[in-house]
Amino acid sequence: MFTEVIKKDNTCHDCKDISCAAAVLNIKQLGLVTSNSQESFLKKGEVILHEGSLTSHIIYLKTGLAKEYIKRSGEKEQILQIVKKHTYLGLPSLFGDRINHYSYAALEDCKICYIDINMFNSLIRENGNFAYEILISTSRDSLNNINRFLHRSxxxxxxxxxxxxxxxxxxxxxxxxxxxxxxxxxxxxxxxxxxxxxxxxxxxxxxxxxxxxxxxxxxxxxxxxxxxxxxxx
Amino acid sequence: MFTEVIKKDNTCHDCKDISCAAAVLNIKQLGLVTSNSQESFLKKGEVILHEGSLTSHIIYLKTGLAKEYIKRSGEKEQILQIVKKHTYLGLPSLFGDRINHYSYAALEDCKICYIDINMFNSLIRENGNFAYEILISTSRDSLNNINRFLHRSxxxxxxxxxxxxxxxxxxxxxxxxxxxxxxxxxxxxxxxxxxxxxxxxxxxxxxxxxxxxxxxxxxxxxxxxxxxxxxxx
DNA sequence: ACAAATATGTGATATTAATCACAAAAAAAG
DNA sequence: CTTTTTTTGTGATTAATATCACATATTTGT
The missing domain is CATH 1.10.10.10 (Winged helix-like DNA-binding domain superfamily/Winged helix DNA-binding domain)
Known part of the structure; x- marks a missing residue:
């Protein structure tokens, strides 16, 4: 019984924090995600991802709160948005040029999942519905950010x-x-x-x-x- | 021979201005696009698409230059970017909530193509490579816009x-x-x-x-x- | 619990760029 | 080719907010 609980926590299929996009994957694809992803924990204040780094993995925020920001030397920090749980971090960077454009830091203790990008990309190519969900989420994110910036100015x-x-x-x-x-x-x-x-x-x-x-x-x-x-x- | 030339101009397969994304479609899918799209011409200064309208068609800019902007009554106009040929207009709006968030007006005489959104969506769902190309283009667009805004401020x-x-x-x-x-x-x-x-x-x-x-x-x-x-x- | 470090609050001042009010030039219309 | 309309340029003024320089809290580490 104890091992069963551990197992449940460790497969994507039974993950309480699964993303909308992953929810459209079939059992086989979910199994692939399970074996190509890795859970991790971060304390409040820790940097999750640093701008300028190469995207070796997709990061999914399972629980907690983070800030998405840019901080170039000499310039002042700019916070783009506050990111809530159940969000993939840095998707546009992955599809843009594979270099992370934004940094992320935990504002609360966070649980995250590292997902292999090659597997993520092949899932998109082989499952149009998954791709569609990802498109919806990146599109909404883009509209929200630009909307906020436009109004601010x-x-x-x-x-x-x-x-x-x-x-x-x-x-x-x-x-x-x-x-x-x-x-x-x-x-x-x-x-x-x-x-x-x-x-x-x-x-x-x-x-x-x-x-x-x-x-x-x-x-x-x-x-x-x-x-x-x-x-x- | 004359009719052949006409025909060439009117199928997506032979279109000189085909998008990167459409280039990964197969012959059958391209044929579907041809029968579900409509070319149109606009004069300099004309509005191509107005914010707030429902997205009934995807618009692809085949030739010419346009401005992407927001103009709310009482507020001053904000130009997001200048859009060059070979670009889909308003993709994030389509995947966001199907309401156009930005307006587009021709800065030069433009040739555009109206594409049925239902067919466009089903192409994404059935062809992951097409979806991937669309993701790349929306992601780059988002990164560029946000980059410009961040630096501006x-x-x-x-x-x-x-x-x-x-x-x-x-x-x-x-x-x-x-x-x-x-x-x-x-x-x-x-x-x-x-x-x-x-x-x-x-x-x-x-x-x-x-x-x-x-x-x-x-x-x-x-x-x-x-x-x-x-x-x- | 105390000291050090960090974050927050507050007044005075400087700076930037918007706004206003026209003049001049260029483009469009007749 | 004029006249009208629109766009562009320019100086003076005003308003908004950043910056500076501290004082005061609050948090953190020992």
Missing amino acids: QKKVYGRVADAILYFSKIIYEGDKFSLPISRQELADLIGVSRESATRVLIKFKSEGIISLKGRSITIVNMDLLEQISQKG | QKKVYGRVADAILYFSKIIYEGDKFSLPISRQELADLIGVSRESATRVLIKFKSEGIISLKGRSITIVNMDLLEQISQKG
């Missing part, structure tokens, strides 16, 4: 901070009370403003009763107003 | 204008002498600055001998310096 600091709070509320935590998984500096890097400006606006929102704020804990008090600020820039 | 006006000039030189025209296909306002919309600022910087570059400029014609005189300005922001 039209907005002033108030609108951007409002956006960030709504992003954590609606996309990441799906609730209006949460604890930010990132520092003020990182929040600023996520929305492309200075740390000081981000801080100031958060405190302004607090003093105006739009949010309640204590350290990294935020509760949205006046959602309508926050959305209005996000809209109007 | 770190740069001041000088760096952005330099970027735009280099973009037309290296990506669009592949030469250091070209005529801008867009107005000053559109150039500003492409790099996210005001028209006045864009104009001022262009003139500054001209007066410093970095480019020669007459109306919309640009020749890059000092490429090294221009690249340095692009790098240093």
Whole structure:
């Protein structure tokens, strides 16, 4: 019985955290994935993947939260997005030029799966439905990222901070009370403003009763107003 | 002989402007594409596709140049990129939610091909190699766009204008002498600055001998310096 | 528990680039 | 070939936000 439990945890077929895409694979293909993938654990703060490295494996985030970012020497860090569990990391890089374009670091303890890229590619070529699911996920990701960037560039600091709070509320935590998984500096890097400006606006929102704020804990008090600020820039 | 020429122009198999992806289809599949697609012509300035519309057909740009942009009422126009021939328009929108997220307008007279989306989708599902090619093209597009946005947001006006000039030189025209296909306002919309600022910087570059400029014609005189300005922001 | 290191908050100042208000030039229309 | 419309260029002004320079918390390590 004990060995059976271990076995369940170790096959993709029985994995609770299986991806939407892998769900369309047949038993044989899933078995292939099982024998060509490797689970691993990372502690909060650890780097999962570094930009510039060659993609030797696909990484699938089974549990936990990570940041997707770029940090070039001399430049300030830019956070593209916060990545939730059940997501493949760096797919566009794999299909683009096989060099990772973004870095990923764990914001919480994470469970990840390394998957062999050659097997991953052959699955795409031999199973159109799998390919289709991957296309859907990369397409949505692209639309979301570009959408966020486009809007950001039209907005002033108030609108951007409002956006960030709504992003954590609606996309990441799906609730209006949460604890930010990132520092003020990182929040600023996520929305492309200075740390000081981000801080100031958060405190302004607090003093105006739009949010309640204590350290990294935020509760949205006046959602309508926050959305209005996000809209109007 | 005359009819043969006509026929050649009208089948995908003999199309000079066939996409990389379609090139991996077999004869039968190409025949299917031929009978489910329709060529069309657009004049400079015409809108090819409007954001918010439902994707009823995939559009493939056979010849000409177009701009990919977003224009919401009240907001200023944002140009995402200039699209060259041999490109599918709006693929991420098709796989995302079937609503077009971007608009496209012809910057030159264009020849386009409307392709039925149901057939396109079934080709992806039944031909993994085709799917793979589509994945490559959407992935590269996504990386390029996000790369451009990320760098832009770190740069001041000088760096952005330099970027735009280099973009037309290296990506669009592949030469250091070209005529801008867009107005000053559109150039500003492409790099996210005001028209006045864009104009001022262009003139500054001209007066410093970095480019020669007459109306919309640009020749890059000092490429090294221009690249340095692009790098240093 | 204490010291050191790191993160956060705050005011003053500087800088950048947008906006405004026109003038000039170029393109389109008649 | 004019007249009208659109695009482009230019100076002055304004507004937004980054930067700097610290003070104050908070976290981490010993």
